[in-house]
Amino acid sequence: MEIVVLRNVYKFFGEKHAVEDLSFSVPKGQIFGLLGPNGAGKTTTLRMIMRILLPDQGTIQVFGNTLAPSMVNRIGYMPEERGLYKKMKVFDCVAFFGELKGLSPERARKKAKEWLSRFELSEWAQKKIGELSKGMQQKVQFILTVLHEPELLILDEPFSGLDPVNVDEMKNMLLEMKNNGTTIIFSSHQMEQVEKLCDAICLIHRGKNVLSGTLSEVKSKFGKNRIRIYYDGKAQFLKDRSLVLESNDFGKYVEIQPAPGVTPNALLKRAVQEISIHRFEITEPSLHDIFVQLVKNQGEQIE
């Protein structure tokens, strides 16, 4: 069952196309990554799913319907710009948003207690939010999003501003929620950081869908066509356009995209003549590589 479906969605801000002909769907129980650089239209897309903004064209369905106010209780949303009532006590604030998401006052208080103790914030429950450290505030923000046990979780840049420990914690939390059947959509501009987390992705650039599908689909589309060589010496062959379409030299090693029709064997044969090789491997491209390549190609088409 598809939890979220976007069909040919457009959004304009004045002359600017924030989102252009965007379509994708998210099946139940998946983690879906909406990836792209800053300003690609990720936040606008998520806001449209939440119906905070309305699309100018196209349709968006959530749980099989146009999102009605009565359905928002089934969704947890974390905006990109985090915000809390700084003067409110932690416990009161959490319970308030729980109630606002349709929990009864008693249940909201019970859940607030549970979640605060789970994140080791019980001691801070009666403190004002403004007195908490930034890391703690981020935990509170996450609690607000998941307190009411939503079926669908929409997180705008959940990893930004987190330290590496908290990034891991957040990943584990998302995987745990996925195992409980929650559907998760999140956006990120740091693609390598999240690629292993996603079941499916949509890469967007300037509001347009550049590439989408399950992670394995995306990867197989580009195949295992990257060659990485750790070496010493002068690699003259890298400039040979009949062999190498593109290369990225990191000093110690170089990443190569061979020219069409060039086999790894042919490349290796040439390389051994010029450099001493420590390691030679055939790998799949990272999402970042794929994205850069696609955007470059597209840019050439546009200009």
Place this chain on the structure above:
Amino acid sequence: MNKTWIILKREYLIRVKNKWFLIGTLFFPVLIVLMVILPSVFMMTGNVGKRTIAVVDETGTLFPLLKEHADGAYKDDQGRPLYNWIEISKNEFDKENLNQEVLDGKLDAFLIFPSTIFENNQFELYAKNIGNFQFNESINAMVTAAVTRVRILDTGLDPQKVHALTKSVRAKTFKVVKEGPKEESGELVFVLMYILTLTIYMVLIFYGMFVIRGVVEDKSSRVMELLLSSATPNQIMIGKILGIGAMGLTQIGIWAISAFFLTTYGTLMVKSFVSQAQLPALPSLSLGSALAFVIFFLLGYFFYSALYAALGSMGDSESDIQHLQWPVVTPIILSLFLMFALMKNPEGPMAVVLSLIPFFTPILMVMRVVMGAVPLFQVILAVVLLILSTLGMMWLSARIFRIGILMYGKRVTLPEVMKWIRYSS
């Protein structure tokens, strides 16, 4: 509806539990009481000292009459004369000397009655402070009384009789209402009108600022988007307006109740301390006026706070509030000016027309209802118009609000706002 209630509850509790609410609620009446009491305290203490006045009487007849009149008519609480008179005979008169005595504070003033006083109607008053109108007027009144007495005696009439014959006449005021004329003091009606209209004025300015500030704060703290993911813009806006309104009613309720106890028990207490204290009779509120006040007070608050909320949604920092508030504060202040201009003729065509304009209705209608008998259909028409425009304002504000609350970092222009109103989203 339920979510509106949850937001209302939070907005209300967070403000009522705040220590500044308590301080403000307690401090405001103290301020008012000080403002009312202090001037009268100063006036009273100012009168306690007996004033010494020297008189140089060139007519030879005026001084005894002046002293007799002053001692009889100007007395303090204990019945002692307020002025101490010293006559200086023409021979002893030394202006330099008297000047010095005034400067030294031995004398408060000295008067010179020239022999021509009966023809020219003029005498001379020398004092350090000649800007004290109250004092000057008292002296003028006393001397006039003495001069009049001399003139009456000169014509051979009996001063007592003349006094009885020339006694001034005063009107007893009745307010004409449907149920028939009813005795009411004209001044008290004014006092009542001022209290009611100024209360509305203050509520619109003061609690309106809470609304505009509340919206801007939620925007600058970025809580707004989180709220939006759980409730509709309408629910957020109405919840805020009602929550802040409920806080205002709580505060005004506390003041009204304490004012009630203060006036009923306070009067008794003051009377037991100061036997002769003259306390003003308290204005009584007719049922019609009270009803009009409550209706226009509430509708006025909703009408204006919707506008405040829309304006608040256009800003995202404390400093924006300064310039954003003007479009809404201006008509409120204007209503007050109009009230002062129109209260002399509350039934005139200008008053009728202006009081039907929703921006001015809350203050002008209450003024008219308290001041005179407004035809019932005009009141109903004003209520209907105000309800319709409040709904219209709520609708319009909600459209501005839901776009405005997502806008950050730029000053909004009027054409842009017009575009927001037309947006489907």
